[in-house]
Amino acid sequence: MALTYQQSRMVRATIPALKEHGERITSTFYRNMLTAHPELHNIFNDVNLANGRQPRALTAVILRFASDLNDISELIPRLERMCHKHCSLGIRPEHYEIVGKFLIAAFGEVLGPAMTPDVHVAWTKAYWILAKMLIGREEQMYRAFDKSWTDSAGAGGWRKFTVLKKVREAEGVFSFYLAPKDRRPLPGFMPGQYVSARFEMPGMGFSQLRQYALSDAPRAEYYRITVKRDRGMQVRKAGMVMSINPGLVSNLLIDERQRGDEIELSHPAGEIFLDTESPSSAPLVLISAGVGLTPMISMLEYTSEMQPSRPVSFVHGAQSEMPFEQHIRGLKERMPRLSVNVFKSRLADASLVGVDHEYDARVDLAAVGVQDLHLDHGAAEYYICGPEQFMVEMSDYLVLKGVSMSRVKFSPFSTGELEVKETK
Ligand SMILES: Cc1cc2nc3c(=O)[nH]c(=O)nc-3n(C[C@H](O)[C@H](O)[C@H](O)COP(=O)(O)OP(=O)(O)OC[C@H]3O[C@@H](n4cnc5c(N)ncnc54)[C@H](O)[C@@H]3O)c2cc1C
Numbered sequence: 001m002a003l004t005y006q007q008s009r010m011v012r013a014t015i016p017a018l019k020e021h022g023e024r025i026t027s028t029f030y031r032n033m034l035t036a037h038p039e040l041h042n043i044f045n046d047v048n049l050a051n052g053r054q055p056r057a058l059t060a061v062i063l064r065f066a067s068d069l070n071d072i073s074e075l076i077p078r079l080e081r082m083c084h085k086h087c088s089l090g091i092r093p094e095h096y097e098i099v100g101k102f103l104i105a106a107f108g109e110v111l112g113p114a115m116t117p118d119v120h121v122a123w124t125k126a127y128w129i130l131a132k133m134l135i136g137r138e139e140q141m142y143r144a145f146d147k148s149w150t151d152s153a154g155a156g157g158w159r160k161f162t163v164l165k166k167v168r169e170a171e172g173v174f175s176f177y178l179a180p181k182d183r184r185p186l187p188g189f190m191p192g193q194y195v196s197a198r199f200e201m202p203g204m205g206f207s208q209l210r211q212y213a214l215s216d217a218p219r220a221e222y223y224r225i226t227v228k229r230d231r232g233m234q235v236r237k238a239g240m241v242m243s244i245n246p247g248l249v250s251n252l253l254i255d256e257r258q259r260g261d262e263i264e265l266s267h268p269a270g271e272i273f274l275d276t277e278s279p280s281s282a283p284l285v286l287i288s289a290g291v292g293l294t295p296m297i298s299m300l301e302y303t304s305e306m307q308p309s310r311p312v313s314f315v316h317g318a319q320s321e322m323p324f325e326q327h328i329r330g331l332k333e334r335m336p337r338l339s340v341n342v343f344k345s346r347l348a349d350a351s352l353v354g355v356d357h358e359y360d361a362r363v364d365l366a367a368v369g370v371q372d373l374h375l376d377h378g379a380a381e382y383y384i385c386g387p388e389q390f391m392v393e394m395s396d397y398l399v400l401k402g403v404s405m406s407r408v409k410f411s412p413f414s415t416g417e418l419e420v421k422e423t424k
């Protein structure tokens with residue numbers, strides 16, 4: 001049911017105080033919720049809870065939604081991203097009851113006496129308007145999932161896969177070829193989409209879920225993911241290099257999962273993809289850094305098989321070794337309109353500079369040039385994936401050169417960021 005005019009005013013009146021105490025809300029909300037429901041540790045990313053990214057992202061969306069209930073058009077892309085993430089994690093309608101209860105209780109703690117019974121009713125209504133929008137969209141997505149994943153309740157479940165092959169692609173980067181244990185053909189996905197992988201964490205007593213982009217074109221027999229070891233912070237102590245807070249899942253996956261081992265995956269999801277249902281023939285510009293090349297490889301691979309004459313520009317920044325480098329360059333034989341520009345910040349051999357568009361620098365789009373960036377086309381499509389600052393710099397350059405933001409798509413590998421840039 002919609003909020004009355006009076007209720008909207010009550011909700012809006014509390015927003016400045018809630019924003020001011022945002023950090024307190026996010027810490028009390030999750031602490032109390034996870035104490036009462038420790039099973040939710042199996043769903044939430046422990047690291048993003050500890051650093052506050054996840055709580056901040058959720059609270060920010062709710063406050064933004066409530067601040068202008070009549071105009072949520074700007075929020076729509078964010079909602080779509082949340083729903084894809086939620087479905088990839090198996091979030092169910094009953095989870096919304098729990099989140100709503102503890103979130104509004106945290107609002108109450110911050111607002112004190114200002115959280116009158118009427119304000120409480122108004123906030124509960126506002127929360128449920130948003131929650132129902134998300135639940136509705138998520139139900140729709142779960143219904144469209146391949147039935148090998150859906151459980152009896154109809155929500156997303158986990159499917160068991162076996163590691164068919166593990167391949168070293170570069171220093172600290174490995175591909176896993178994953179075949180379904182039930183041997184039934186895998187459903188397709190849109191290049192650019194990802195899966196969540198679920199792991200029991202030794203010594204932690206709960207599972208952790210992480211997303212990995214599908215790094216090959218869709219194949220009925222296997223999915224491929226390509227994972228970079230997250231070493232954490234490197235410090236030198238007594239002449240030795242030590243890792244502080246090494247990534248939980250990437251290290252476990254790379255060190256502990258070998259050919260023949262089992263891995264559980266969610267159904268493919270993700271709102272940023274190459275639309276293979278109504279394919280465009282406009283130039284495709286794929287810009288990535290580091291392991292951000294994984295969704296780009298999937299798009300490139302798909303295009304090389306299905307639209308080999310489409311103009312594609314692959315721009316990548318690596319430290320030294322680049323995963324799939326030879327394979328990508330080799331695709332030029334099949335794709336006459338493929339251009340490859342690789343920037344290495346630690347080029348091993350200085351004589352390579354300028355050869356085959358290889359540069360000894362960080363990615364510099366000005367060096368790539370108008371033609372390879374298809375700046376004069378007017379309908380070229382741009383996909384960017386890499387660290388946040390990288391994505392911002394790349395898109396700023398494109399915008400400066402007259403590219404409309406509607407043609408630029410970002411695939412962030414982290415939670416709740418790029419909010420401002422996406423809507424500019
Ligand atoms: C849609 C999507 C697609 C993705 N695709 C890929 C992909 O194709 N390939 C890929 O390799 N990755 C991908 N990722 C990233 C991946 O999901 C994981 O985030 C990544 O593997 C790191 O997970 P982890 O468990 O190893 O690290 P985590 O344990 O989650 O740690 C993450 C970082 O936090 C730091 N950290 C942890 N604890 C602390 C602390 N107390 N203080 C300070 N810092 C701390 C760690 O040092 C580390 O750098 C993708 C992410 C998304 C959202």
Ligand code: HEM
Nearest residue numbers: 043044045048054057058061082085095096099131415416
């Ligand atoms: C109205 C309710 C909710 C809102 C507004 C909301 C909002 C968000 C947002 C903004 C993100 C980050 C998306 C991204 O950047 O990729 C997110 C991710 C997530 N949400 Fe929700 N959410 C809601 C309900 C829930 C519920 C009910 C659960 C489960 C109990 C849940 C669990 C998660 C998890 C586990 C993630 C991924 C976190 C991570 O990767 O760190 N959310 N949500």
